[in-house]
Every structure is written in structure tokens, then in C-alpha cells.
Amino acid sequence: MRLILVRHGETDWNVAHLLQGASDIPLNDDGRAQARAAAPELAYIAPVTRIVSSDLSRALETAHILADAMGAEVVTDARWRERSYGVWEGLPEDVRKEDHPEDHHRWVNGLEPNVEGYEYNASVRDRALAAIDDLAQTEGTHVVVSHGSTTRVVAGALLGLELGSHGIGNLGNAQWLELTREGSGPWVLRSLNARPLDESSNESSYSSSGTVEP
Amino acid sequence: MTTLVLLRHARTGFNTEGRLQGSLDVPLSEDGIAQAAAVAKRVVGEYGISLAVASSPLQRATGTAVALAALAGTATLVDARFTQRPYGVWEGLTWDEVRASWPFEYARRHEGLDPAIPGWGQSEDVADRVAAGLRDAAADAARTGAPTVVIVSHGSAIMLGLARLLGLPLTPSRLGYLPHGAWNEVRWEGGDDWRLKRYCAGVRSVETA
Numbered sequence: 001m002r003l004i005l006v007r008h009g010e011t012d013w014n015v016a017h018l019l020q021g022a023s024d025i026p027l028n029d030d031g032r033a034q035a036r037a038a039a040p041e042l043a044y045i046a047p048v049t050r051i052v053s054s055d056l057s058r059a060l061e062t063a064h065i066l067a068d069a070m071g072a073e074v075v076t077d078a079r080w081r082e083r084s085y086g087v088w089e090g091l092p093e094d095v096r097k098e099d100h101p102e103d104h105h106r107w108v109n110g111l112e113p114n115v116e117g118y119e120y121n122a123s124v125r126d127r128a129l130a131a132i133d134d135l136a137q138t139e140g141t142h143v144v145v146s147h148g149s150t151t152r153v154v155a156g157a158l159l160g161l162e163l164g165s166h167g168i169g170n171l172g173n174a175q176w177l178e179l180t181r182e183g184s185g186p187w188v189l190r191s192l193n194a195r196p197l198d199e200s201s202n203e204s205s206y207s208s209s210g211t212v213e214p
Numbered sequence: 215m216t217t218l219v220l221l222r223h224a225r226t227g228f229n230t231e232g233r234l235q236g237s238l239d240v241p242l243s244e245d246g247i248a249q250a251a252a253v254a255k256r257v258v259g260e261y262g263i264s265l266a267v268a269s270s271p272l273q274r275a276t277g278t279a280v281a282l283a284a285l286a287g288t289a290t291l292v293d294a295r296f297t298q299r300p301y302g303v304w305e306g307l308t309w310d311e312v313r314a315s316w317p318f319e320y321a322r323r324h325e326g327l328d329p330a331i332p333g334w335g336q337s338e339d340v341a342d343r344v345a346a347g348l349r350d351a352a353a354d355a356a357r358t359g360a361p362t363v364v365i366v367s368h369g370s371a372i373m374l375g376l377a378r379l380l381g382l383p384l385t386p387s388r389l390g391y392l393p394h395g396a397w398n399e400v401r402w403e404g405g406d407d408w409r410l411k412r413y414c415a416g417v418r419s420v421e422t423a
Contacts, residue, residue, distance in 0.1 A: 159382060159388050160382065160383060160388065161380070161381065161382070162381075165381075166407070166409050167380040167381060167382070167408065167409060167410060168380075168409075168410055169401070169409045169410050169411040169412075177413075180390070185386070186383075186386060186388055187388065188387065188388055188389065188390045189388060189389055189390055189413055190390040190391075190413070190414060191390075191413050191414040191415075191417075192410060192411075192412055192413035192414070193399075193411060193412040193413070193415070194412060194413065194414045194415045194416075194417065195415075196256075196259075196260060196415075197260050
């Protein structure tokens with residue numbers, strides 16, 4: 001099985017370094033351009049007939065742009081949604097720090113905050129792994145458009161990293177990671193953020209993702 | 215925070231013929247020299263010229279590194295810890311020749327395990343050696359303020375050193391094939407906090423289609 005997990009294009013909240021989570025923030029024009037720029041490469045390496053997408057609009061619109069370039073259909077699966085950040089969604093970091101100093105401290109030290117509505121790593125992992133189990137019923141290549149935290153958590157789980165590990169870095173906007181598995185053998189990482197970084201890609205969301213999503 | 219770019223050397227004649235090199239010191243082919251120049255431009259295009267460059271002592275690595283160091287206006291630091299895993303008595307053979315003479319050990323290798331042949335560099339040893347070099351390179355860069363260090367090394371050496379830093383199992387590998395002239399990027403955040411930022415970058419599949 002071959003699995004390509006794509007992160008949505010840029011949104012205004014990405015630019016502003018705000019946590020989006022379950023908030024349904026649309027792509028901005030740069031994000032649409034990123035998806036269009038990525039489409040030929042994806043169509044070349046993974047010419048699928050179906051793309052699975054998170055039902056949040058930033059992922060869904062990215063999926064449609066990619067699918068149009070290869071004549072694929074798009075189906076949504078809410079298990080590929082982003083982790084909910086609960087009451088932290090839409091708040092700048094200094095406000096999160098002021099309102100929830102203890103949780104913010106945990107967060108910057110790589111631990112999970114206990115703020116209302118936050119979805120823990122284990123929950124994110126389990127729903128994404130369940131979605132992958134369903135995909136595995138069909139042989140071949142699967143393309144999924146999802147989100148930064150969800151793709152990082154599930155990729156780490158497939159590779160055997162500790163839950164919550166940052167060993168596998170976040171995807172940049174409209175970048176992807178590729179994993180393969182032969183039969184019941186181990187998952188193998190084939191690529192991560194491998195597309196060239198250029199001025200049109202959101203370098204800030206790529207390089208400083210650690211501060212946005214520790 | 216320090217960024218290490220782990221770059222696999224450009225092609226040699228042995229690579230083209232499918233012969234195992236390991237510790238054999240095979241130089242770049244003409245094709246490989248051109249590839250090294252193209253890769254150097256690609257790396258500088260993505261990371262700029264503020265680079266430190268380190269390399270395995272083997273010619274196929276230093277030959278790749280000098281092209282990059284020249285563009286960046288810097289020197290290449292050679293570190294033997296970045297050399298390739300020795301393939302022992304298999305060096306110089308093709309995989310078909312290996313399979314014909316060592317079918318059982320070939321099968322083990324094919325499953326990603328260490329074959330029991332004379333002179334083979336054990337995965338654990340190679341991982342420790344390369345990871346020690348990478349940790350020192352990152353610490354040196356953090357001290358001197360170099361933003362990015364490019365380390366030119368070899369397929370197995372890069373894969374094993376990186377797996378060690380990230381805490382991934384070594385055998386069978388959880389990291390896939392890295393083509394010649396492609397690279398990975400790993401960021402050191404201090405202590406044991408290593409984060410893989412890119413894997414298998416520098417491969418332009420659309421343009422070569």
C-alpha cells in the first residue's frame with residue numbers, strides 16, 4: 001500500500017500564525033496558487049482516480065484543485081479533519097499564554113495542553129489509523145488531503161515513533177509525505193516536504209511550524 | 215536551532231553498473247561530475263550560500279562536496295565518520311552476483327537485515343558512528359552560528375545515522391531509498407530533539423518525465 005498525505009494550501013490564519021483546528025478557515029489566493037502549482041507533480045507521481053479529503057474547506061478546496069488536474073473525484077472523510085484546538089483556536093500565541101499560562105508552558109515543552117475542547121494525540125491518531133485501515137481494503141496508491149497536526153501524528157504512529165513525537169516534522173502548505181508498506185511489513189517513509197521550496201510556497205508556515213504547532 | 219542537510223553523493227561508474235561500493239573509493243563518473251554541479255546549484259537555490267560543508271572522505275562524496283563548497287565560497291571539512299558502511303566481501307560485485315553466490319545472505323539483506331558475511335559493517339555500528347558525527351556537526355554549527363550544514367555522505371550511512379537520531383528502528387529500515395544527489399533535512403532543537411523536516415528532496419520527477 002502506498003499512502004500520500006497532503007497538507008492543504010495556505011490560509012490567512014496560517015499567515016497570522018493562528019491555530020485553526022476545527023475552525024473552517026478557507027484557502028487564501030496564495031493557498032489556491034500553491035495547490036495549482038503542486039498539482040502536476042502529484043498527478044505525475046500518483047495519478048489516482050479518487051482523492052480522499054478532510055471535510056474542512058481548506059482541505060476540500062485543495063483536494064478539488066488537485067483532483068481537477070488529474071481527472072479524479074473527491075470524497076470526504078471527517079476522520080482526516082484537523083485536531084480541534086478547542087478554545088485556543090483563533091487566538092494569538094501571546095493571548096493563549098496570558099489566558100492559560102500552565103497549558104502554554106506544557107505546549108511549548110512538547111506536552112499536550114488541557115484546554116477545553118482540545119483533542120488529544122491519541123484520539124487524532126486513532127481516527128486517522130481507522131481511516132487508513134479502511135483505505136487498506138483497496139490495494140494501490142491512496143491520496144489524502146488533510147492537515148498539519150493530523151498528518152504528523154499519524155505518520156509518527158505508522159513509523160513507530162512515540163505518541164506526540166516531533167521526530168517527523170510538520171508538512172508545509174501543499175506539501176506531502178509518502179509512506180509505503182509491503183503486505184504486513186513495516187511502514188517506510190519515502191518522502192516528506194520534498195517539493196522545492198520557492199517564493200510561492202509559504203516558507204513561514206513550513207519553517208516555523210514548530211512555534212505554531214509544537 | 216541548527217539545520218543539517220544530508221546529501222547523497224552523485225553517481226559513479228559503479229553506481230551506473232549496479233556494483234556495490236561500500237568502502238571502495240570509486241570516483242564520480244563524468245555524468246556524476248555534471249550531476250554534482252547541478253545538485254550544488256539546486257542546494258544553493260533552496261538554502262542560499264551561507265553553508266558549511268562537510269563530507270565523507272571517499273572521492274565520490276568529496277567530489278560532490280567541492281562543487282557545492284565552491285559555489286558557497288567555503289571549504290569542505292572531511293570527517294571519516296560520514297564514510298559509507300563497508301560491504302565486506304561483497305564490494306565490487308553486482309546484486310545478481312551476490313544473489314548467485316550468497317543466496318541466503320542476499321535474502322536477509324533483501325529483507326533489510328544485516329547479512330553474516332566477512333567485513334560487513336553492522337547497522338548498529340554504522341548508525342552510532344554517523345550519528346556521533348551528525349551530533350558534533352550540529353553542535354559545532356550552533357557554536358559558530360552556521361545556519362545550515364550540508365553533509366555529503368552515502369545512502370546507507372545517511373539512512374542509519376538519521377534513523378538513530380530520530381529513534382527509528384534500524385533493521386529493517388523505516389526510511390526509504392534516497393537517490394544520488396537527493397537530500398534530507400533534519401533540524402536539531404537541542405538535546406535529543408531532532409526533527410525531520412524533509413526527506414528525499416532534490417528529486418525533480420516532473421521535469422525528468
